[in-house]
Structures are given as C-alpha cells and as structure tokens.
Amino acid sequence: MDSLGVVIAFYVLSAITIVSAASIFLLRNLVHAIVLLVVVFLGMAGLFLTLSADFIAVAQILIYAGAISVLFVFAVMLTPLASRDNGNSLYAGPGLLLGGAIAAIVVVTAFDVEWNQLTGVALEQRSFTDTIEVIGNQLLGPHVLAFEVASVLLLFALLGAIVLVTDPNNEDGAAAEEEAGKDTAVGGSE
Amino acid sequence: MTVDLAHYLAVSGIIFGIGVAIALSKRNVVAVLMGIELMLNASNLAFLAFSRFSGAFQDGTEPLAGHTFVVFVLTVAAAEAAVALAMAVLIYRRRETVDLDRISVLRW
Numbered sequence: 052m053d054s055l056g057v058v059i060a061f062y063v064l065s066a067i068t069i070v071s072a073a074s075i076f077l078l079r080n081l082v083h084a085i086v087l088l089v090v091v092f093l094g095m096a097g098l099f100l101t102l103s104a105d106f107i108a109v110a111q112i113l114i115y116a117g118a119i120s121v122l123f124v125f126a127v128m129l130t131p132l133a134s135r136d137n138g139n140s141l142y143a144g145p146g147l148l149l150g151g152a153i154a155a156i157v158v159v160t161a162f163d164v165e166w167n168q169l170t171g172v173a174l175e176q177r178s179f180t181d182t183i184e185v186i187g188n189q190l191l192g193p194h195v196l197a198f199e200v201a202s203v204l205l206l207f208a209l210l211g212a213i214v215l216v217t218d219p220n221n222e223d224g225a226a227a228e229e230e231a232g233k234d235t236a237v238g239g240s241e
Numbered sequence: 242m243t244v245d246l247a248h249y250l251a252v253s254g255i256i257f258g259i260g261v262a263i264a265l266s267k268r269n270v271v272a273v274l275m276g277i278e279l280m281l282n283a284s285n286l287a288f289l290a291f292s293r294f295s296g297a298f299q300d301g302t303e304p305l306a307g308h309t310f311v312v313f314v315l316t317v318a319a320a321e322a323a324v325a326l327a328m329a330v331l332i333y334r335r336r337e338t339v340d341l342d343r344i345s346v347l348r349w
Contacts, residue, residue, distance in 0.1 A: 055242075057244060058242050058243065058244050061244045061248065061249075065248075065252045068252065068256065069252065069255055069256065069259070072255075072256055072259040072260070072279055073259055075259070075263060075272075075275060075276075075279075076259060076262060076263050076266075081269060081271060081272060084272065084275065085271075085275070088275050088278070088279075091256075091279065091282070092282065095256075095282050095285070095286060098249070098252070098286060099285075099286070099289055101244075102249070102289045102290060102292075102293045103293060104289045104292075104293075104308060104311075106308070107285070107289060107308055107311050107312070107315075110312070110315055111282075111285075111315070114315050114318075114319055115278070115282070115315075115318075118319065119278065119318070119319060119322045122322055122323060122326050123271060123274070123275065123322075123326070125326070126270075126271050126274075126326040126329050126330060127271055129330045129333070130271075130329065130330065130333040130339050132333075132337055133269075133333055133337070133338050133339045133340070134269070134338075134340060136269075137267065137269060137272050138267075138268045138269070139266045139267060139268060140266060140267065140268040140341060140342055141342075142265050142266050143266035144266075145265065145266075146261070146262045146263075146264075146265030146266030147262045147266060149261055149262070149265060150258040150259060150260070150261040150262030150263075150265070151258060151262070152258075153254070153257060153258045153261055154254050154255045154257065154258025154259070155258075156254075157250065157251070157253070157254025157255075157257065157258070158250075158251045158254050158255065160250075161246075161247040161248075161250035161251045161254060162247045162251065164247075166245075166246050166247065166294070166295075167295065167296045167297055168245060168246045168294040168295060168296055169294055169295070169296045170243075170245065173296070174294070182305055182308060185304045185305045185308075186305055186308050186309055186312065188304075189304065189305060189306070189308075189309040190309060190312065194309055197313060201313055201316045201317075204316065204317065204320050205316060205319070205320055207320075208319075208320030208321075208323050208324050209323070211323075211324050211327070212323045212324055212326075212327040215324070215327040215328060215330075215331050216327045216330050216331060218334070
C-alpha cells in the first residue's frame, strides 16, 4: 500500500467518514443526520475499495446507502408527531466518555501492537483480481450452513417487520389505506 | 508514507467509538439505531483490513474469510435494521413518541 493514490484516498476518505460520523452526533435535525449517515456509508465503501474489497464495497453501497438509509427515512416519516430533534438524553456524558475511551484504547493498541502483517512484496503478491468468485465458493462451500441460516434469518426479519407494523384492528386493505391517508393529512397539517 | 493495518484499525476504532457514543446518548430511537449501524460498519472495516493485511494464514488456506464474514454481518445488519425500525413504528403507534426517555413502562 505504498502507492501515493491509495495513501491519499485513505486519508481523504477517513477524514470524510470520521467528520460525518461526528456530525451525526452534533447535528440537531434527525433528517440531516440521516443524510450524513449516507455519507458515512459511502466513505466506508471507498475505504473498502482501498482494501481491494470490490464486491463488499458495492454491496455496502447497495444495502447500506441504498436500502437501510431509506428504511431510516421511512421510520422518521412514519412517526410524524414524534419529535424530529436529535437531542441527547441524560446519558450523553457517560456515553461520550465511554465512546472516547473505546476509540482511544483501540487507536493506541492498533499502533502499539506488532501485528503479524504482510508488507511490501508479500502484500503485493496477496493482491487478487477477483473477489466475487472466491466469496461465492466460500459461501456455498465451507460456510453453506451459515448461508442457509442467514436466508432463514432474512425471511423471519421480513415476516417479523410485516407482522409488527400490521394493525390488527384494521385488517381490511381499504380501511388501512384510509387510515394512512388520514395520518398523512394529520402530518401535513402539523 | 505508507498505509498499513494500524491505520485502518485506528479509523475503525474511532468510528466504533462514535457509534457507541451516539447509541448511548441519543434520545430518539432512530438515532440510537444509527449509532448501532455505525458500530457494525466499523467492525466490517476491521474485518476487511485484517483480511487484506494479515499474514496469519498462508495464501490459499483461508481465502477471503474476512470478506465472507462481512457478507454475513451485512445480512444481519439489514435484518436488525428492518425489525428494529418496525418496532419503532409500533411504539410510536401505541405511545405517540419514539423518545427513549418516555418509553419507561418497564422501569422499576
């Protein structure tokens, strides 16, 4: 990882990611915080690219920046009467202290430990051109059981989300639609 | 000037710390979930950094195991976000708020 482009990309992307993540803590508007969360996810995808993880970077953009951020926006929009501010609770002090302590410990440890890591020529030889084929073989080879469990987990998450948000008093589709219309009307008049 | 494992681990640790701070100190459920997503993302970065730099495995014995693990983390994170946000909407329907300070039914 000696090439100048990778070094510059690493520092620029790290700065973007860390500043955006810190801004999520500082911003007062929840919707602005979600936009910055997307910036963090995109910066992370760039960092993954500098680690030669092309498939994971694209999956990160698709799943995190595309889908999960939309879920967050939905969650904010579906709670129109709740407060939109991004305020702190009573635990802000201890939370900041603990987060800062964890970050400091990890940073100090990371630079202090003599990692068993590849450098120079050995690292260049580690370079791979195609990660997707290897990941696919891993998923359907040695880790096939975990792969199947993950699919079951996704199915249950899907069913669970649907069951949770379905209003039991309001099974009829038309009535639910009317209710939704009323909700948006209330939200609009707010 | 080179970038090696320690740099990536430092960035990962900082993001994780920010995620912990957000998850512990925000009042809104959605903001807390954002902190949790940040923590998961930081762990992904650490996994990928180790997968790229670590000399613990000979080439070919454990090809891209870190990448495979990250795929599972992505899956679990997506499922967790969907269910947790559905629960937030459910709580809002019952109590008209998503502030954790005011969701205190189970408090002693």
